[in-house]
Amino acid sequence: MALEAKNIYFRYGRKQPWILEDCTLKIDRGERLAVSAPSGYGKTTLALLLAGYLKPEKGEILLDDKPLPAKGICPVQLIYQHPEKAVNPRWRLKRVLEESGKLREDVLDAFGIERAWLDRFPRELSGGELQRFCVARALMSGADYLICDEISTMLDVITQAQIWNVVLEEADKRNMGIIAVTHNKHLAERIATRMIDLSE
Amino acid sequence: MRNLNRRTQVVILTAFMTIILIAVFSFGLLIPDDAVVGSFLSAKQPPSLAHPFGTDALGRDLFLRTLKGMAVSMTVGTAASMISAVIAVFVGIAAATGSKCVDALINWFIDVVMGVPHTILVILISFALGRGLKGLLVGIAATHWCSLARLIRGEVLQLRSQQYVAVSRKLGKSGGWILVHHLLPHLVPQFVVGLILLFPHAILHEASVSFLGFGLPPEQPAIGIILSESMRYIQTGMWWSAVLPGLTLVLIVLLVDKLGDNLRMIMDPYSAQD
Ligand SMILES: Nc1ncnc2c1ncn2[C@@H]1O[C@H](COP(=O)(O)OP(=O)(O)OP(=O)(O)O)[C@@H](O)[C@H]1O
Ligand SMILES: [Mg+2]
Numbered sequence: 001m002a003l004e005a006k007n008i009y010f011r012y013g014r015k016q017p018w019i020l021e022d023c024t025l026k027i028d029r030g031e032r033l034a035v036s037a038p039s040g041y042g043k044t045t046l047a048l049l050l051a052g053y054l055k056p057e058k059g060e061i062l063l064d065d066k067p068l069p070a071k072g073i074c075p076v077q078l079i080y081q082h083p084e085k086a087v088n089p090r091w092r093l094k095r096v097l098e099e100s101g102k103l104r105e106d107v108l109d110a111f112g113i114e115r116a117w118l119d120r121f122p123r124e125l126s127g128g129e130l131q132r133f134c135v136a137r138a139l140m141s142g143a144d145y146l147i148c149d150e151i152s153t154m155l156d157v158i159t160q161a162q163i164w165n166v167v168l169e170e171a172d173k174r175n176m177g178i179i180a181v182t183h184n185k186h187l188a189e190r191i192a193t194r195m196i197d198l199s200e
Numbered sequence: 201m202r203n204l205n206r207r208t209q210v211v212i213l214t215a216f217m218t219i220i221l222i223a224v225f226s227f228g229l230l231i232p233d234d235a236v237v238g239s240f241l242s243a244k245q246p247p248s249l250a251h252p253f254g255t256d257a258l259g260r261d262l263f264l265r266t267l268k269g270m271a272v273s274m275t276v277g278t279a280a281s282m283i284s285a286v287i288a289v290f291v292g293i294a295a296a297t298g299s300k301c302v303d304a305l306i307n308w309f310i311d312v313v314m315g316v317p318h319t320i321l322v323i324l325i326s327f328a329l330g331r332g333l334k335g336l337l338v339g340i341a342a343t344h345w346c347s348l349a350r351l352i353r354g355e356v357l358q359l360r361s362q363q364y365v366a367v368s369r370k371l372g373k374s375g376g377w378i379l380v381h382h383l384l385p386h387l388v389p390q391f392v393v394g395l396i397l398l399f400p401h402a403i404l405h406e407a408s409v410s411f412l413g414f415g416l417p418p419e420q421p422a423i424g425i426i427l428s429e430s431m432r433y434i435q436t437g438m439w440w441s442a443v444l445p446g447l448t449l450v451l452i453v454l455l456v457d458k459l460g461d462n463l464r465m466i467m468d469p470y471s472a473q474d
Binding site: 051052053071072073074077078080082085086087088090099100137141 | 362363364366367368370371372373382385386
């Protein structure tokens with residue numbers, strides 16, 4: 001039961017430099033991995049690869065020794081750095097959430113999502129409020145692995161702690177694997193069971 | 201009006217404009233043929249209470265004739281732009297979602313259609329289908345979908361690269377579901393605006409082709425035929441016979457244009473807030 005990247009190579013086009021070369025990484029269910037690296041080192045790229053949004057040029061991404069499923073709800077869900085790009089700007093937030101299945105009241109409460117927000121459009125919420133929706137959506141999809149790409153950089157410390165508490169609680173309950181991309185050493189130490197640095 | 205919000209105002213205005221257009225259209229349709237039979241006694245009269253637009257060289261009432269012609273032109277214009285716009289949506293989506301080969305083929309075909317002058321193509325198609333309403337409709341529809349199809353192709357390509365579309369796919373949604381729920385609603389404003397922009401084109405092509413004798417027969421006097429007829433008499437000082445029907449055409453086209461803008465605001469609150 002693991003998600004792993006096996007010797008993957010990736011670049012954004014033939015003439016571009018390699019972003020990832022011979023990168024290998026493995027995470028078990030129930031494990032929480034913090035990934036850090038300076039800006040531009042390819043953390044987001046790695047996250048996109050692991051979640052199946054991009055295909056590696058060489059090497060493979062395996063989930064329980066099989067490639068990621070092409071159809072159906074993907075068991076690996078990615079939460080983006082920029083929530084405003086990850087929701088349809090013309091949808092009310094209720095619809096955004098329901099795209100991943102039935103609304104779960106307990107998740108909404110845990111994130112402090114006010115019911116009035118559900119009838120608003122994304123542009124009528126702050127970035128932090130919107131990010132809670134994106135995290136909630138990923139959790140409600142029933143994913144086994146959650147990849148969080150600097151999901152809390154834009155949030156204040158209290159909201160940050162609140163969101164991570166909910167995520168970690170859910171992860172414990174469902175034995176999920178978490179990969180958290182972050183610059184924040186304190187956060188990494190608090191949430192992760194293991195840490196890697198891409199620049200090393 | 202102050203305490204109504206902007207959206208409600210726009211809705212009311214739009215409803216009002218729609219009513220005017222429908223009124224012009226249905227009034228024009230309802231005018232019987234013998235209402236526009238003139239006599240030489242009343243020929244070449246300037247505008248008066250009895251004849252608001254005056255009369256033409258054959259003594260026919262130009263107001264009734266203009267309305268009647270407007271109804272014919274609006275039928276042709278609306279039907280042709282609708283067919284064109286629907287073709288454009290299908291072709292645009294096919295190009296953007298199909299394989300590279302399909303895309304290249306469609307782009308090549310668009311280049312070909314756009315390369316031939318519209319009027320010639322409309323005349324050829326209309327002629328081949330035996331003139332009349334059907335030939336004209338097919339001719340105009342077949343030549344006017346190209347630029348809208350391009351626009352929609354670009355829009356769909358851009359939408360498909362959006363993160364939320366990728367997220368939707370990872371949440372297990374099929375290509376068809378994404379097309380219906382994420383892509384098509386985005387295209388509605390494009391579609392409406394495209395339709396509106398096509399309308400004047402369609403009317404003008406109809407007029408020019410009818411004028412050249414390859415479109416509607418003279419017994420079915422569309423606005424273009426009225427205008428071209430009046431050109432013969434304008435030098436004799438019958439200014440009204442060209443100016444008033446012409447103004448009516450311009451007004452109707454402007455009204456349709458504004459209607460399109462308003463509809464976009466109503467249907468697409470997201471972009472209207474910008
Ligand atoms: N779509 C793309 N096309 C071409 N190059 C890209 C693309 N996305 C990212 N890159 C390049 O890949 C490199 C790694 O980008 P990436 O976004 O993965 O970095 P990151 O570690 O997440 O940075 P940050 O901490 O700023 O988020 C950068 O040099 C960037 O310019
Ligand atoms: Mg990044």
